[in-house]
Amino acid sequence: MSDRNNKENLLNEVLAEASPAGFREALLGETLRLARRRRHFRQTRQTIGVLGVFILLAILGWQYWPQAIAVSPPVAKMAVPTPYKLVRTEPLPDNDIVTTRSFLENQLVASSANVVQVETSGGGYRQINDAQLLALVAQRPAVLIRTGPHSEELVFANPEDKKGFPLN
Amino acid sequence: MAYRTFYDGYFDRLLRYLLVVTGGDEESAREVLQLTLVRVVRHVKTFDAEEKFWSWLTVLARSALADERRKRRRYFAFLEKFTLHTDVEGAVWNDGEGDEKLRALLERNLKSLPPDEQKLVGQKYFARQSVREIADEQQTTEKAVESKLSRIRRRLKDAVLAELKNERPQ
Numbered sequence: 047m048s049d050r051n052n053k054e055n056l057l058n059e060v061l062a063e064a065s066p067a068g069f070r071e072a073l074l075g076e077t078l079r080l081a082r083r084r085r086h087f088r089q090t091r092q093t094i095g096v097l098g099v100f101i102l103l104a105i106l107g108w109q110y111w112p113q114a115i116a117v118s119p120p121v122a123k124m125a126v127p128t129p130y131k132l133v134r135t136e137p138l139p140d141n142d143i144v145t146t147r148s149f150l151e152n153q154l155v156a157s158s159a160n161v162v163q164v165e166t167s168g169g170g171y172r173q174i175n176d177a178q179l180l181a182l183v184a185q186r187p188a189v190l191i192r193t194g195p196h197s198e199e200l201v202f203a204n205p206e207d208k209k210g211f212p213l214n
Numbered sequence: 215m216a217y218r219t220f221y222d223g224y225f226d227r228l229l230r231y232l233l234v235v236t237g238g239d240e241e242s243a244r245e246v247l248q249l250t251l252v253r254v255v256r257h258v259k260t261f262d263a264e265e266k267f268w269s270w271l272t273v274l275a276r277s278a279l280a281d282e283r284r285k286r287r288r289y290f291a292f293l294e295k296f297t298l299h300t301d302v303e304g305a306v307w308n309d310g311e312g313d314e315k316l317r318a319l320l321e322r323n324l325k326s327l328p329p330d331e332q333k334l335v336g337q338k339y340f341a342r343q344s345v346r347e348i349a350d351e352q353q354t355t356e357k358a359v360e361s362k363l364s365r366i367r368r369r370l371k372d373a374v375l376a377e378l379k380n381e382r383p384q
Binding site: 052053054055057058059060061063064065069074076077078081 | 233240244247255313317320364367374
């Protein structure tokens with residue numbers, strides 16, 4: 047060992063003489079404890095920072111997620127009823143359009159007013175049964191002959207009555 | 215462990231530096247050493263050269279000393295400001311100067327020891343003899359040799375610190 051190192055060693059031992067017992071080790075322990083605490087604090091701070099970023103991302107994702115769903119078309123559109131009916135219009139092709147135009151004067155045809163309008167009125171008759179029919183022709187001798195399940199024939203004794211007669 | 219390596223390498227060096235800077239005030243030097251090491255833990259960073267690291271340590275030590283003195287003398291604010299200025303400005307030792315001063319003081323006080331004590335110190339610290347070998351040579355016990363060495367170291371320490379207190383840094 048060099049003379050310089052020897053002197054330094056002597057100097058250290060001289061200066062350490064009568065020093066408080068265990069000062070060196072106590073100070074080492076204290077600063078080591080402080081170093082560990084600071085390291086723990088730094089790690090905790092980093093962890094909290096990372097967690098904060100994740101939470102922030104989660105909140106942002108949660109806020110924008112419904113919009114992303116709305117963009118995806120079919121399911122969302124069918125699920126949400128709309129209070130209106132969407133009608134799309136488009137112009138017709140020219141050949142589908144019907145237009146009118148006024149005739150020229152020489153093409154006009156006038157009709158004369160010599161037509162009689164006849165109107166008929168509905169109703170005015172009623173259905174009668176066999177007895178009422180016989181009562182109606184009671185003044186003229188006649189018989190009602192059944193010719194089928196749903197058909198009958200009125201036969202007058204006087205053939206002239208068949209042509210008609212006035213009723214009272 | 216990195217911190218233990220640092221501690222073993224710089225504890226004595228920082229203490230020597232602070233003894234010089236505090237003018238031999240051992241109590242202050244120890245307190246400031248504690249503060250300095252706490253600041254090292256709080257603000258440690260990477261340096262590309264050992265000289266820069268040591269320079270940074272001495273800055274921490276001097277600022278810790280200034281804070282400690284300010285705390286101690288808060289009732290004499292004006293006076294403190296003045297003396298602190300002169301002390302700290304004057305106390306900007308570099309490590310080489312501080313250690314050289316201590317070595318010079320040690321050598322001077324070693325030479326003032328009686329011849330038998332000088333011989334004993336020489337055997338222990340320069341000839342690197344064990345206490346047992348010295349005890350055998352002097353036909354005494356190891357405990358007696360240890361006790362004598364301890365008394366010598368204590369006297370040397372008191373003398374070195376006393377001289378530091380009486381001197382101001384150049």
